[in-house]
Amino acid sequence: MGSYVAKTGEFTRDTDYISTRITADGRDGYPVEAGRYRLIVARACPWANRAIIVRRLLGLEKVMSIGFCGPTHDERSWTFDLDPDGVDPVLKIPRLRDAYFKRFPGYPKGITVPAIVDIPSGEVVTNDFAQMTLDFSTEWTAYHRDGAPQLYPEPLRAQIDEVNERVYREINNGVYQCGFAGSQQAYDDAYERLFSALDWVSERLAAQRYLVGYTITEADIRLFTTLVRFDAVYHGHFKCNRCKLTEMPVLWAYARDLFQTPGFGDTVDFVQIKRHYYLVHSDINPTGIVPKGPDLAGWLTAHGREALGGKPFGNGTPPGPPPENERVPAGHSV
Template sequence: MSYVNPEGDFNRDTKYIETRITADGRDGYPVEPGRYRLVVARACPWANRAIIVRRLLGLEDVLSIGFCGPTHDERSWTFDLDPGGVDPVLQIPRLQDAYFARFPDYSKGITVPAIVDVPTGAVVTNDFPQLTLDLSTEWTEYHRPGAPQLYPEPLRAEIDEVSQRIYTEVNNGVYRCGFAGSQDAYESAYDRLFTALDWLSERLAGQRFLVGDTITEADVRLFTTLARFDPVYHGHFKCNRQKLAELPVLWAYARDLFQTPGFGDTVDFAQIKTHYYVVHADINPTRVVPKGPDLANWLTPHGREALGGKPFGDGTPPGPPRDGERVDQTL
């Protein structure tokens, strides 16, 4: 399977299943406790967003979660972490089975995160940007006491603006570097990426979080890329002007979030490295997974408290991860 675009520029297909799960059920899928299953892979940055938001909002008892393994083939993500390679709730070995249950001729990529309707076994949505916003705004009846306001109405316009630039220039920017098929395409992508990282460094030099005084959806979206930067994107995707650990403001910001309950405790560095270095065989044909970098420094003091703000505002952090959802994290 080839990921590099031989024509030069990498262009992501952004057409997703736009069905939404809403409080009023206008798309035919009302919010109901226990009805849906969130399918993710810890390796995937887009899925990592959903894992974080579900945990921050305390939706564990309302929305079950299924974990795919860190690698996949051309057909689908698979449940190879589960006994017998079958998801214990959906009773399927491949996520594609849920896509085909709703769209028998589905021809696009089988992506995570995806939410599946358990009674029918059919996928509802894989629209990852809207999915996390809906968890914040449509599932409010089931948020835990003290849950953060990740998408507060007064700040939505600014969150949307910042998030859009983060998506095009950073979240997708690293892929544009890694999957570029020509020198010119790569260098253009590289310049765009580091221009955006410099902008973020300037923005975060004087404020603790991206928008307002608490964590928001924008911070979630940036964090999942920053967490993967040194283990994967710096080398594998050739994003090597500097390591994250050599960008003082962003490195301190990333450590601040990593040490905040709900963020770092969702990150599985071993699965992340396995995914990128094994699956992208056209970039890394040996499939050898790097041993480094040393990750213990994620737990060092960051000093960002001096900028004010509180991660959860007047709310509270989530409790420890649930049994079966803990990351085997050796830093």
Template sequence: MASYIAEAGEFTRDTKYIETRITADGRDGYPVQPDRYRLIVARACPWANRAIIVRRLLGLESALSIGFCGPTHDERSWTFDLDTGGVDPVLQIPRLQDAYFKRFPDYPKGITVPAIVDVPTGAVVTNDFAQMTLDLSTEWTPHHRDGAPQLYPDSLRDEIDDVNKRVYSEINNGVYRSGFAGSQGAYDAAYDRLFTALDWVSERLEKQRYLVGETITEADVRLFTTFARFDPVYHGHFKCNRSKLSEMPVLWAYARDLFQTPGFGDTVDFVQIKQHYYIVHADINPTGIVPKGPDLADWLTPHGREALDGKPFGNGTPPGPTLDVERVPAGHGPVGVR
């Protein structure tokens, strides 16, 4: 059984990923080409959920196929147990590790999602989740849908980068620092850092609809995936329990605003999210019992943030309906979110 609790006390994430990039000029040997690559994700994972959202917002469905791993995994790898025969129908592999080992036979690190795989060779290209979504916005532009939003506009990149840096270190990863802490002191410090950052974000969002500028950007995508998991998982499982998200009025309204925006809530699978954390983290939850709550209906209640300046897609348009084969299963989210 894998251990997730940091025995040394403070949890430190290994942030060394496969830095190969898929670019318009193909400088790393992998040029942007429609139908060549496959994005492998798990709906349970917040880092992968970012890639799902960005791909959908930009309308890259026809250029970049997607494969879904199941919500749980063992010590070796994420698996394709949602597919017929437990095999990805395009890559024809049962475990994501097969794509990693195809390129790096002695790959020594964890097998992570999201990952982009080169279909012709079956080899992983990158698992650098932070750079991956930026490249979908900037390198894949010829394949964006008409009306796609500018998630990483030139004029706002420095500010987006600054906000993302603090959101990642204090919030996205901060919940893990709390949940995986191996000592009281490490937990206390992580908890305080997390809620200090949440208070900072709340103050920032009190008078503006989005984190940076007047439209949705990469910064909102990155914060949203943590917020979607906060009450179902992080509040209890990771002991981030000063307040539920639903008890922080500004952040709860902001989260509902994004959730009700096409491309966000329709990618969230609360059932798989809870199964992943409560089953995989057996050293934190040894019974493997998955909680029934919280009530999801509140995600669809009015948020009132239309009163603030800002339009979700600026001069663009929302994405169309989710493709049938990519829909979150019925009953895995609030009724009416498609």
């Protein structure tokens, strides 16, 4: 996916994404416009899961369509194998790579999700997942639903950015640095950084319901998509095994609180998550066996986090149920 393991064994993610932005003023040539763009995701991918959640919380479903790739892919590209005949019904392409190549012939880097495609031209606009969700909050405000939450409120942006930076470096990406480490020392170092950071967010969340402020923000969404995959994948597959999420009381309660919030748990597909990691990473799991566990029933148990105060959506309201054609398949979640 455009990343590599150094000679000393450290996994390094290539973060040189397509930096084009879709903005209200259209300064990069792509103005915010209803119906023009298609968000391409895979439910398996934590980076894409963020975009799915933010789009849903802000109510952008009616102005930005969504296309789902299957949970597995080959070296060349994510594919639309969930769609009839394996072709995206809007873009009319079988591989996400086709949209990348349409704009950048022979694009040499990883074909990643989430990606936003310009429907009229069939060209990829951006795959910069970190900027993408911030732009949903700040550039697409004209199309936010009534009652949409403030996920990136101006007074808290510096604090959110600071939290996000460490969460990304040591947790979101940290699990990968454990899983893809090419030496014992690189793994040991990544493991220590990961669990030190998990202890740090746990301490922070012991006395407050959300990471920054009194409502759900972008920071919570970014941490959630790693936590929700922790026991199903990262604990065993990536050797992040000091303890399971269910053995970290504060983070387990926090993750359940978010999971039970509309827009979070209803975007999570555990079947696809496990199929992706255990089948695609054949270097880590050469047998291709997908584990049956863990038991997911605990995700719906009481979490008690309401006692800390805070309002999930501030003065806003929860999103309604997901559109019929965007629901996680029956049996794929809790």
